[in-house]
Amino acid sequence: MKNVTSSKLYDYIVCPHRVWRDVYGPQEEKIQEANPFVELLWNRGVAHEEKIVAGLGEYLDLKEGSLQERFVATLKAMRDGAPLIYQGVLFFGNLKGIPDLLKKMPDGSYAPIEIKSGMGFEGTAEGEEEESSGKPKKTYAVQLCLYIELLQKLGFETRKRGFIIDGTGKEMEYVLDQPVGKRDKRTFWEFYEETKEQVENLLNNKAQNKPAMAGSCKLCPWYKSCKNWCKENKDLTNIFYLGRAKRDMLNEDLYISKVGEIGQLDMREILERKKKDKNFLKGVAEKTLSKIITRAEILENGSGAVLYRKLYLPRVSYELFFDIEDDPTQEFVYLHGVYERNGKAERFLDFTARDNTLEAERDAWQRFWGYICSLPKDDFAVYYYSHHEKTTYFKMQKRHYDVISIEELTAFFGSSNVIDLYKIVLADTDWPLGSYSLKEIAQYLKFKWRDESPSGALSIQWFNQYLETQEPKDLQRILDYNEDDCKATMVLKDELARLDDLISN
Numbered sequence: 001m002k003n004v005t006s007s008k009l010y011d012y013i014v015c016p017h018r019v020w021r022d023v024y025g026p027q028e029e030k031i032q033e034a035n036p037f038v039e040l041l042w043n044r045g046v047a048h049e050e051k052i053v054a055g056l057g058e059y060l061d062l063k064e065g066s067l068q069e070r071f072v073a074t075l076k077a078m079r080d081g082a083p084l085i086y087q088g089v090l091f092f093g094n095l096k097g098i099p100d101l102l103k104k105m106p107d108g109s110y111a112p113i114e115i116k117s118g119m120g121f122e123g124t125a126e127g128e129e130e131e132s133s134g135k136p137k138k139t140y141a142v143q144l145c146l147y148i149e150l151l152q153k154l155g156f157e158t159r160k161r162g163f164i165i166d167g168t169g170k171e172m173e174y175v176l177d178q179p180v181g182k183r184d185k186r187t188f189w190e191f192y193e194e195t196k197e198q199v200e201n202l203l204n205n206k207a208q209n210k211p212a213m214a215g216s217c218k219l220c221p222w223y224k225s226c227k228n229w230c231k232e233n234k235d236l237t238n239i240f241y242l243g244r245a246k247r248d249m250l251n252e253d254l255y256i257s258k259v260g261e262i263g264q265l266d267m268r269e270i271l272e273r274k275k276k277d278k279n280f281l282k283g284v285a286e287k288t289l290s291k292i293i294t295r296a297e298i299l300e301n302g303s304g305a306v307l308y309r310k311l312y313l314p315r316v317s318y319e320l321f322f323d324i325e326d327d328p329t330q331e332f333v334y335l336h337g338v339y340e341r342n343g344k345a346e347r348f349l350d351f352t353a354r355d356n357t358l359e360a361e362r363d364a365w366q367r368f369w370g371y372i373c374s375l376p377k378d379d380f381a382v383y384y385y386s387h388h389e390k391t392t393y394f395k396m397q398k399r400h401y402d403v404i405s406i407e408e409l410t411a412f413f414g415s416s417n418v419i420d421l422y423k424i425v426l427a428d429t430d431w432p433l434g435s436y437s438l439k440e441i442a443q444y445l446k447f448k449w450r451d452e453s454p455s456g457a458l459s460i461q462w463f464n465q466y467l468e469t470q471e472p473k474d475l476q477r478i479l480d481y482n483e484d485d486c487k488a489t490m491v492l493k494d495e496l497a498r499l500d501d502l503i504s505n
């Protein structure tokens with residue numbers, strides 16, 4: 001029987017297939033080299049843990065020794081009433097856990113504490129009170145539950161609560177017998193029990209599941225392997241926005257598993273059945289279903305992109321194709337890139353922070369706004385892709401409120417000449433692609449990035465490398481990558497304008 005560990009529970013929540021594939025998947029297809037961005041996050045996590053531990057004061061360090069020795073030492077330390085234990089080891093049956101800390105509570109029980117470098121709660125907006133606005137992260141909650149179950153099984157009576165020390169060093173309590181959410185009435189503990197059972201079954205090959213193309217795949221060592229599987233099997237997750245849950249439902253309720261089979265569906269019959277049986281295709285509305293059918297047809301028949309309505313694309317002297325590079329894990333924006341087109345003249349402008357200080361970030365942003373203000377009023381348009389730029393700018397405004405006021409920023413993004421092309425792509429177009437990311441669409445339109453592995457995540461790693469080396473070539477790689485992102489936005493805008501012309505003619 002294979003061990004259930006906290007990392008297996010974590011993996012299952014990020015991707016339910018990963019647990020099975022790690023053990024039974026084609027090992028030769030798994031990428032062995034660590035992704036540099038994942039490595040960067042890992043190193044940051046380690047540095048953060050070291051910093052927190054250094055400030056703990058007195059604690060019992062059980063980091064060294066074999067797992068068995070550490071297990072014996074952990075039990076002894078708890079029996080002796082040690083106030084704080086670092087890297088203790090807990091085993092029981094097929095459960096194994098190494099909590100960062102075990103803290104003795106006033107009632108004599110022990111509570112697990114995990115040190116994390118991210119936010120302690122889900123969706124905590126900047127400036128809000130975490131306790132009131134956030135809710136426990138499932139990934140953290142299941143890990144704490146595993147440690148608590150181990151403590152209980154080993155005879156250390158404990159309540160269903162644990163703690164997370166987050167990236168800011170703040171300790172947050174996780175009450176694990178509270179409901180997962182407003183709609184999901186299961187408690188975190190029940191959620192953990194279900195997750196654990198699934199993980200046990202997958203680890204021991206009593207259950208199997210399939211890959212599914214999702215956002216989490218990009219950083220996974222199985223990305224190429226699973227992508228090929230989905231392609232070869234014409235899996236339904238090749239259809240844009242049709243994720244694992246809907247794929248599984250379509251598989252089970254309609255007995256279809258391939259993109260090509262969607263064309264055989266009889267919409268009228270399906271809707272009749274939906275009326276009679278509430279559990280049939282539960283949560284898949286008519287609109288969603290018809291989108292799935294349309295996208296499957298576009299994927300299958302190989303025709304080009306489709307634009308569904310006329311667009312407003314302003315006729316102006318200056319068109320700016322704009323993209324930022326930032327490190328969301330540190331809330332730091334290091335580059336504002338603009339590819340400017342003025343008639344036939346084109347040029348790339350960068351507003352870059354050359355170090356990771358607040359002053360450098362502020363200076364780059366101020367120069368960017370200086371440039372925007374220098375353009376002829378109402379005679380320029382700005383194109384960007386996805387809400388990320390807007391969201392990040394509003395967050396940054398709180399850090400640098402003297403650069404631009406909230407009213408000016410709101411007016412900027414509210415202007416009809418400042419256009420998020422992703423909104424248009426999502427609402428008004430379809431493409432014969434499984435993903436509508438800028439990379440996928442621009443490559444489909446034959447645009448090529450100069451970098452062999454272009455990615456926003458890697459750009460963060462390159463910037464960190466530049467901070468260390470101060471080598472101009474390291475900075476140039478980021479600038480080239482950003483310029484290509486901006487140009488890709490221009491290629492997309494031009495294609496939308498072409499499709500728009502076809503509608504008018």
Ligand code: SF4
Pocket residue numbers: 014015016017018021210211212213214216217218220221222223224226227
């Ligand atoms: S590539 Fe995607 S589907 Fe495959 S194991 Fe990784 S996260 Fe899961």
